Amino acid sequence: MCGIIGINSSKPVSATIINSLKKLEYRGYDSAGIATLYDGSINEIKSEGRVDNLEKSSLVKNMEGTVGIGHVRWATHGLPNSINAHPHSSQNVSVVHNGIIENSTLLKKFLVGKGHKFKSQTDTEVIVHLITENLKTENIVDSIKKTLKSLHGSFALGIIFKDEPDLIVGARRGSPLAVGYGPNENYLGSDSYALKSMTNKITYLNDGEFCIIKKDHVEFFSEDGTKINKKVLELSSEEEKYDKGDFKHFMAKEIEEQPITLKNGIKEYIDTSNNDINIHNFPWKINEISSVTLIGCGTAYHSCLMAKYWFEELTSLDVNIDIASEFRYRKNRFKKDTLYVFVSQSGETADTYAALDLCIKNNMKTCAVVNVIESSIARDSEFVLPIHCGTEIGVASTKAFLGQILILYILALKLGSLKKDIEKKTFIEKINDLKELPKLIEKTLSLDNKIQAVSSTFNEAKGSMFLGRGFSFPIALEGALKLKELSYIHAEGYPAGEMKHGPLALIEEGMPVVVLAPRDDYYKKTISNMQEVIARGAKVLLITNKSKDEIVSENIWETIEVETTNEDLFPFLLTIPLQKLAYYSALKKGFDIDKPRNLAKSVTVE
Numbered sequence: 001m002c003g004i005i006g007i008n009s010s011k012p013v014s015a016t017i018i019n020s021l022k023k024l025e026y027r028g029y030d031s032a033g034i035a036t037l038y039d040g041s042i043n044e045i046k047s048e049g050r051v052d053n054l055e056k057s058s059l060v061k062n063m064e065g066t067v068g069i070g071h072v073r074w075a076t077h078g079l080p081n082s083i084n085a086h087p088h089s090s091q092n093v094s095v096v097h098n099g100i101i102e103n104s105t106l107l108k109k110f111l112v113g114k115g116h117k118f119k120s121q122t123d124t125e126v127i128v129h130l131i132t133e134n135l136k137t138e139n140i141v142d143s144i145k146k147t148l149k150s151l152h153g154s155f156a157l158g159i160i161f162k163d164e165p166d167l168i169v170g171a172r173r174g175s176p177l178a179v180g181y182g183p184n185e186n187y188l189g190s191d192s193y194a195l196k197s198m199t200n201k202i203t204y205l206n207d208g209e210f211c212i213i214k215k216d217h218v219e220f221f222s223e224d225g226t227k228i229n230k231k232v233l234e235l236s237s238e239e240e241k242y243d244k245g246d247f248k249h250f251m252a253k254e255i256e257e258q259p260i261t262l263k264n265g266i267k268e269y270i271d272t273s274n275n276d277i278n279i280h281n282f283p284w285k286i287n288e289i290s291s292v293t294l295i296g297c298g299t300a301y302h303s304c305l306m307a308k309y310w311f312e313e314l315t316s317l318d319v320n321i322d323i324a325s326e327f328r329y330r331k332n333r334f335k336k337d338t339l340y341v342f343v344s345q346s347g348e349t350a351d352t353y354a355a356l357d358l359c360i361k362n363n364m365k366t367c368a369v370v371n372v373i374e375s376s377i378a379r380d381s382e383f384v385l386p387i388h389c390g391t392e393i394g395v396a397s398t399k400a401f402l403g404q405i406l407i408l409y410i411l412a413l414k415l416g417s418l419k420k421d422i423e424k425k426t427f428i429e430k431i432n433d434l435k436e437l438p439k440l441i442e443k444t445l446s447l448d449n450k451i452q453a454v455s456s457t458f459n460e461a462k463g464s465m466f467l468g469r470g471f472s473f474p475i476a477l478e479g480a481l482k483l484k485e486l487s488y489i490h491a492e493g494y495p496a497g498e499m500k501h502g503p504l505a506l507i508e509e510g511m512p513v514v515v516l517a518p519r520d521d522y523y524k525k526t527i528s529n530m531q532e533v534i535a536r537g538a539k540v541l542l543i544t545n546k547s548k549d550e551i552v553s554e555n556i557w558e559t560i561e562v563e564t565t566n567e568d569l570f571p572f573l574l575t576i577p578l579q580k581l582a583y584y585s586a587l588k589k590g591f592d593i594d595k596p597r598n599l600a601k602s603v604t605v606e
Ligand code: M6R
Pocket: 297, 298, 299, 300, 343, 344, 345, 346, 347, 348, 349, 352, 395, 396, 397, 398, 481, 482, 485, 601, 602, 603
């Protein structure tokens, strides 16, 4: 993952670099570092852990220099410590890197043979020494060109040179990189978001391109070193302000914001006066589409799985779903009549982007369901359906998940109605139910006490299971993922009907098992599966909906009842208690809820 920043200015840059690094921490928070050019040499300061640690260092406070680069790291090669933190420097060159150099072992061997001494365990350090080596015979542009040619893998790079007091080089292959323009200063950043407090004038580098950033102008080059002209985009200059308000964590705030997420989505896509769906400028005719493939990673993949159930219910389209890291390497049979939908909060997830890129190269129809509309996935997809949930800071995706499934549900309804697969009356009923959803979510959010109480049992257990059938199965997977990533408790999401094919062997006395069983078509079957786990000693937390019908089962440990709605919409309501369960369980354990260990908000390496 990792975030990079570079500033070439006439004023000291270290404080501004630190501020931008704080914005980039969503990309990695193992360690951070900064390097500036001062008094004819490269000064480098690095520290383990968060940017706060780096900021506290008295060395940074006194750091001089008007040209500098900075980095936040998510470790790929080598432990997350200050030696492996970036920048990595030789006497002449300093580099920050996001990505992975796949041939670093071979390159290192070659460079050691040439007398270069390595200090870290990282793949990045080979780039420093390669440039240093190439500079012995080449000028800056040629040494960069030659170095990039030798590298296999992915990278976004920021590079400064001891002997070039007015120059930063940026280069990109695979990992995103943006250039920003300011008054008598210019910038380099992993994304426009990191540069937003400085500028809204941005140029995005394409794969293979590199650039030379001087104080007063920027030059761009294609892979072969030819100078190219690039467009300057003017993005919205509004800088979103976010704080936790009265909440202890961003995640808690983001969970509570979900009624607003849904209201925003409904306002954007539902024509309430005509009971219709607005999807403006949809670039294809409906008879050009006979199947849909939905692709994402992690929580976004769960959104795809959720959507599969809705698309199959509401449309006659064939529906496939795929995990992006699998899709990108499989022998896919691309079909002209398939709509490929890429689901991503950040819009920067490397595997999802690679899957999109593959579809673009095969001239497929591509549609992005994303939150960050300035992201790579949004920019490069043919059509974009924004989620409109506002910035999500917590690493665990919450409001973006609800936003994604809302948009996918609306898309399924729209395509179903265009294909005449849904009767007008049913379509209108479903739209009316959707309009009520934010209120139902608000009510579900108040079910706090019980969830807080049961979370201790999950914390004491060796592991837990989340079971559901049909529409509830993707939510079971999502609930298990949330608990794993926040509380570091082993949790498995499973289709309830699959338990007796193996996982039932895991159930032992006192094991907490969440069973999702709203009163839908699957209810009776799920209740039978629940009885099977209770009979083997499981402590079942049943999440169902309010109903006058009694639950015909004994020995249920705890029951949580959400509101009642049409069965398509239960998944939205069931998600809330599961998000809260993970939150309270991590809170009791005292873990870092917004930045769980080993993770990052945006996964920009494959
Ligand atoms: O930004 P994206 O939606 O593409 O991210 C995909 C996953 O990395 C993400 O959903 C991840 O699984 C979350 N941390 C889960 O809470």
